[in-house]
Amino acid sequence: MASGGGYGDASQKVDYVFKVVLIGDSAVGKSQILSRFARNEFTLDSKATIGVEFQTRTMVIQHKTVKAQIWDTAGQERYRAVTSAYYRGAVGAMLVYDITKRQTFDHIPRWLEELRGHADKNIVIILIGNKSDLEDQRAVPTEDAKEFAQQEGLFFLETSALQATNVEEAFLTVLTEIFNIVNKKTLVAGGEDEQANGGGNTASLTGKKIVVPGPGQVIPEKRVCCSS
Amino acid sequence: LMLETATCSGCWRRFGYLRSLQWRIDLGILPSSPSASIDDLRRFTADSRRRYASLRKKLLIDPHFPKDGVKSGDLIMDDPLSQNPDSMWGQFFRNAELERMLDQDLSRLYPERGSYFQTSGCQGMLRRILLLWCVRNPEYGYRQGMHELLAPLLYVLQVDIERHLEVRKTYENHFADKFDDENHQLTFDFNKFSENGSEKDASLDPEIQTIVSLSDAYGAEGELGVVLSDKFMEHDAYSMFDALLSGSGGPISMAEFFSPIGGTGIPPVIEASRAVYHLLSVADPSLYGHLVGLEVEPQYFLLRWLRVLFGREFSLEDLLIIWDEIFSHENAVDSSMGSSFGILESRRGTFICAFAVSMMLFLRSSLLAAEFTTAPLQRLLNYPDEVDVRRLLKKANDLISRVAVSKKPAFLSPVAREEKPPDRRTSPGTPSYWEEKWRDLHGGEEESGDDKER
Numbered sequence: 179m180a181s182g183g184g185y186g187d188a189s190q191k192v193d194y195v196f197k198v199v200l201i202g203d204s205a206v207g208k209s210q211i212l213s214r215f216a217r218n219e220f221t222l223d224s225k226a227t228i229g230v231e232f233q234t235r236t237m238v239i240q241h242k243t244v245k246a247q248i249w250d251t252a253g254q255e256r257y258r259a260v261t262s263a264y265y266r267g268a269v270g271a272m273l274v275y276d277i278t279k280r281q282t283f284d285h286i287p288r289w290l291e292e293l294r295g296h297a298d299k300n301i302v303i304i305l306i307g308n309k310s311d312l313e314d315q316r317a318v319p320t321e322d323a324k325e326f327a328q329q330e331g332l333f334f335l336e337t338s339a340l341q342a343t344n345v346e347e348a349f350l351t352v353l354t355e356i357f358n359i360v361n362k363k364t365l366v367a368g369g370e371d372e373q374a375n376g377g378g379n380t381a382s383l384t385g386k387k388i389v390v391p392g393p394g395q396v397i398p399e400k401r402v403c404c405s406s
Numbered sequence: 407l408m409l410e411t412a413t414c415s416g417c418w419r420r421f422g423y424l425r426s427l428q429w430r431i432d433l434g435i436l437p438s439s440p441s442a443s444i445d446d447l448r449r450f451t452a453d454s455r456r457r458y459a460s461l462r463k464k465l466l467i468d469p470h471f472p473k474d475g476v477k478s479g480d481l482i483m484d485d486p487l488s489q490n491p492d493s494m495w496g497q498f499f500r501n502a503e504l505e506r507m508l509d510q511d512l513s514r515l516y517p518e519r520g521s522y523f524q525t526s527g528c529q530g531m532l533r534r535i536l537l538l539w540c541v542r543n544p545e546y547g548y549r550q551g552m553h554e555l556l557a558p559l560l561y562v563l564q565v566d567i568e569r570h571l572e573v574r575k576t577y578e579n580h581f582a583d584k585f586d587d588e589n590h591q592l593t594f595d596f597n598k599f600s601e602n603g604s605e606k607d608a609s610l611d612p613e614i615q616t617i618v619s620l621s622d623a624y625g626a627e628g629e630l631g632v633v634l635s636d637k638f639m640e641h642d643a644y645s646m647f648d649a650l651l652s653g654s655g656g657p658i659s660m661a662e663f664f665s666p667i668g669g670t671g672i673p674p675v676i677e678a679s680r681a682v683y684h685l686l687s688v689a690d691p692s693l694y695g696h697l698v699g700l701e702v703e704p705q706y707f708l709l710r711w712l713r714v715l716f717g718r719e720f721s722l723e724d725l726l727i728i729w730d731e732i733f734s735h736e737n738a739v740d741s742s743m744g745s746s747f748g749i750l751e752s753r754r755g756t757f758i759c760a761f762a763v764s765m766m767l768f769l770r771s772s773l774l775a776a777e778f779t780t781a782p783l784q785r786l787l788n789y790p791d792e793v794d795v796r797r798l799l800k801k802a803n804d805l806i807s808r809v810a811v812s813k814k815p816a817f818l819s820p821v822a823r824e825e826k827p828p829d830r831r832t833s834p835g836t837p838s839y840w841e842e843k844w845r846d847l848h849g850g851e852e853e854s855g856d857d858k859e860r
Binding site: 195204205222223224225226227228229230231232233234245247249252263 | 507510511514515517518520550551554703705706707709710713714718778779780781783784787
């Protein structure tokens with residue numbers, strides 16, 4: 179991967195803050211993906227998420243410090259109560275299903291619809307098939323998901339939070355894409371945008387329009403598959 | 407399962423030493439009047455069990471075994487492929503789907519206490535109770551978190567039942583005295599205590615006597631009236647859960663916190679979250695201003711705090727102490743509390759909000775130090791372990807006194823149960839006095855509170 183970072187360093191100067199939301203059905207492993215990414219942990223006895231939970235991780239992308247602010251929500255309920263706030267200012271979204279439960283994949287269009295209804299229309303989205311370590315119980319062929327991602331213009335990866343497979347890659351895919359978009363925008367703006375040109379200022383994308391290339395965001399074949 | 411000694415926070419109450427009984431009284435299942443006799447308690451207990459038994463019989467249908475062994479003869483309604491949602495099979499399949507959803511959460515319930523909650527007996531009870539409640543209350547259905555409101559209720563029943571068994575073992579001789587040769591049953595010799603026994607058995611304290619008479623199989627209603635009974639744990643847990651969720655006619659109903667629509671047009675849990683921020687703005691304007699400035703909306707963390715009534719933020723032992731206090735506040739509209747927030751109209755609701763504020767004040771300095779939206783949220787949603795919950799509870803009660811005083815001085819005395827030492831510096835009764843007192847108290851405690859948290 180292009181770059182990476184340590185597991186959080188509070189004293190670091192932050193150039194960008196990117197808000198990313200995790201959505202998908204209950205028990206697909208959203209919280210596990212997040213704890214693998216933010217703390218490099220996997221808890222066998224994790225509880226159902228109630229409401230919203232948060233993690234952050236600071237990483238370096240092209241010599242800039244990026245703070246990923248990740249919002250994790252309970253899967254069972256759409257939590258209408260917090261929906262608009264949940265998506266507000268989000269520049270990235272991870273749409274998670276469980277490769278061993280067909281239903282969780284079949285619900286992805288609904289989640290996508292909700293995302294498109296509430297989030298910024300240029301939000302960077304990655305489809306994630308989690309629990310790739312359970313190959314023998316697979317109920318969703320990789321091809322089906324890849325085809326769907328292509329149609330909808332989403333990135334796609336299969337991950338295993340348990341084995342730490344592709345989790346880092348998934349986040350970096352989203353964060354790098356957001357970074358590139360923001361950077362491009364900053365260049366176009368000729369550095370006039372005080373908020374986004376670093377220099378100690380923290381830049382959130384809240385309320386900003388970002389340009390995302392159209393469909394065809396599916397990442398190259400070699401990165402789609404499983405072994406890291 | 408660890409046997410717990412009687413809680414001290416509840417000791418001033420009639421059955422403070424039997425939490426499951428005190429909670430049944432506080433939740434409105436058993437009579438709260440101090441004059442209610444043991445027999446009254448037994449009769450109400452038996453009635454609530456009968457209600458659950460008939461509900462279970464009525465609602466848990468298995469179409470494989472039609473009731474009374476007779477099919478209705480209606481081919482459409484009895485057809486497993488029937489599309490009619492009211493058909494027996496339609497109901498059966500809906501329940502099966504609901505069960506799958508429940509199991510997904512129940513298998514992840516209190517993993518740190520899996521040796522109790524993950525046993526098949528316990529899981530079965532939890533599943534049936536939740537399933538029945540959801541079938542009975544389709545407007546709510548099952549929402550994640552409900553299972554965590556149920557688990558502590560079952561747990562306190564279990565603890566009290568074990569306590570009873572222990573008492574029975576220890577005082578075996580009191581049971582054995584009147585061993586009846588004819589039917590080989592153990593009965594308890596009440597006369598020993600009630601008439602001539604009081605001097606002989608001075609060692610047997612009233613608590614033990616009560617436990618014995620609550621559990622005597624020959625008392626009112628016989629076995630069905632045995633207040634601490636492992637046979638009826640499921641029945642009792644259901645009635646407690648139903649009372650907690652429905653609110654037993656009072657304004658605070660936990661089920662509402664799962665509902666997307668409220669009477670005022672906004673979800674009740676959002677309204678309650680705003681009420682907490684309102685209290686915070688009174689108690690600590692600078693902390694309130696800081697959080698609002700960081701765009702930390704109250705529901706981000708209060709959704710979880712409120713939905714499971716602080717269950718995720720504390721260990722189970724501490725949670726029971728918190729619930730003792732919450733349930734001890736009456737769940738009835740109190741006109742003296744007049745407020746624009748529904749939840750603040752009852753003492754129980756006000757206490758819940760005040761407790762949330764107390765939790766926030768404990769983290770005050772680290773919250774004030776936060777610079778990003780998620781930083782305070784991470785603190786609030788990863789509450790420190792080593793907190794003295796009794797101090798949080800005390801602070802919550804102090805806060806209620808203060809807010810009540812600023813609105814209506816006369817309300818102070820009934821709420822503040824703890825005796826406050828008279829302050830001779832200023833005369834009480836004026837809002838400024840109490841505001842000052844609150845600041846003193848709050849400023850003084852905050853230092854040590856945050857030290858602990860580090």
